[in-house]
Amino acid sequence: MLTRALALTSLLSCASYAAAHPTSRSVSAAPSSYAIWAADSAIARGQGHGLDSDGNVQLSYEHGELQWALRLLYESTGNETYYDYIVSGATNIIEDDGSVLDYVPEENQLDSIRVGPTFLYLYETTGDEKWKTAADTLRAQLDVHPRTEEGQFWHKTRYPEQGWLDGIYMGDIFYAQYTAQLEPDNITAWDDINLQFELMYDNTLQSTAANNTNIGLLYHGYDYSQAQTWASSDRGHSPEIWDRAMGWYMMALVDTLDIVPADSTAHATLLSQLTDLAPKVVAAADPDAGVWWLVMSQPGREGNYFESSGAAMFVYALLKGVREGYVADADGSIVAAVSKAYEYMVDNWVEDAGDGTMNWEATVSVGSLSGASDFDYYISVDTVENDLKGLAAFLLASIEYEQL
Known part of the structure; x- marks a missing residue:
């Protein structure tokens, strides 16, 4: 080391x-x-x-x-x-x-x-x-990682019986890549990857208007034991749809679809979920700004705001989904909507730092299910300049946008 x-x-x-590679850019001059x-x-x-x-x-x-x-x-x-x-x-x-x-x-x-x-x-x-x-060390964790009775990986030891959308992005892209690269014939692993996505989707999909609106997307996570104060009585899901958790999941879908075998059950499952969620994500954008609220299940509520990391993740996932042929967009409406969102991001969240670098704004620092996990919690968390969760997502979104 x-x-x-x-x-x-x-x-x-x-x-x-x-x-040694200075780039002098004014706020008005696009790079x-x-x-x-x-x-x-x-x-x-x-x-x-x-x-x-x-x-x-x-x-x-x-x-x-x-x-x-x-x-x-x-x-x-x-x-x-x-x-x-x-x-x-x-x-x-x-x-x-x-x-x-x-x-x-x-x-x-x-x-x-x-x-x-x-x-x-x-x-x-x-x-x-x-x-x-190094990869083997992390893969070995999945063999002993605690699970719910149904088989969902716990997000962490400190969050027993809880599955979070975030965890699908963190764990299952690696799980799929490791299997494809080193154990392509491991049917048990492919079936397990499929199970992780199935359980998360089934346990967090919004099916009723629990809040101000029913947008049919995925709640931040769920508690299989229903021990948490925020756990719903039906499936134990959390009370709100948080944009970055939804963004993690959308990115996980398009990135994992590239990896799982095209003739596998996992590929069919992920493709079905993506084609269901993609138009709903597009529809959930604010009609004027074109981007998404931090708490997507409470659009326009006082204290809510447009958040940058989730928006960038949606742009990346939707554009990649269309480019790869996973998401149908015959009339170009999805690309048009996402392009509008990207333009908002550039106009509002990219700032010239004056030294050849850019700053990225309006990324919320964290979102957790460790407390009340309600609307007031999400909007109380600070935003951080150049937070890597948002900046890296903007880089991904820009790579896709610049291929249009």
Whole structure:
């Protein structure tokens, strides 16, 4: 593993790269590529590099999200800066023998597994066994991960019997990629991946107008035991539809569809869910702004606001879904609606920092089911500038938008 000194040197190298490639942009002058601007800005700040702000090793799902986006950008541009940054960041979180740092198995966090696709990608591109060893460590967790009686992975040990939409994105893209890459004939694994999506969808789908409106999307999560104060009496679902949780799920659908065998039950399940949810997501956008409310089940309520990470995730998932042929859009209405949303994002949430980088605004820092999980909770959480959950999603959305 890199020593802390070497890791910090690597960060400085990334900052030096940005300084050596200045881009002078006024607020009114659009860059040639928002995807490149977003990626270069994250790299210049040292974000998603396997380290926290103090230079300590950090196994972070946010870093995994950014690395996924940088991989796509590298593949579309051929700019090795993005590949090298992935390698450098991933190297910061493993030992030379492939041991994963900052990993606590007993926590059973699906969040930690989101870095797994990076390990698999680097094993594929380098052939270095340390990356397979790291991936094997995270895959082994799934064999012992606690589940509900029906078979849903708990989100974490500290959230017993709870399945969250977030967890599908964190765990099941890796689960599918590992199976496809290393165990393609493991039918049990493919069936289990299918089960994770089926259970989450069936237990969280809004079927009645429990709040101000029935938009037919997925609640943030559910408690199979119905022990939580927020758990509904029918399936134990949470009370609100939170935009980023829904965004995680939509991204998981389109990304996992690329991986699961086309003739599998899992592919049919995911495709069915995506074709059901996609038009509902489009319809849930504010008709004037074109983007989505933080609490989607309470549109327009005082205190609610348009939130940027969920919006970017929807743009990415919907555009990719159409491009891949998963979502039908014969009249172009979905692409038109999503393009309107993307233009709102650029006009309202991208700010020129004045130093060649861009800032990303209006991303809510967190959303949890650990407390009341009601409307007042969601709107009380602060937004954070350049929050990687939103910035990486904007990078993904920009990659798709720029292919139109």
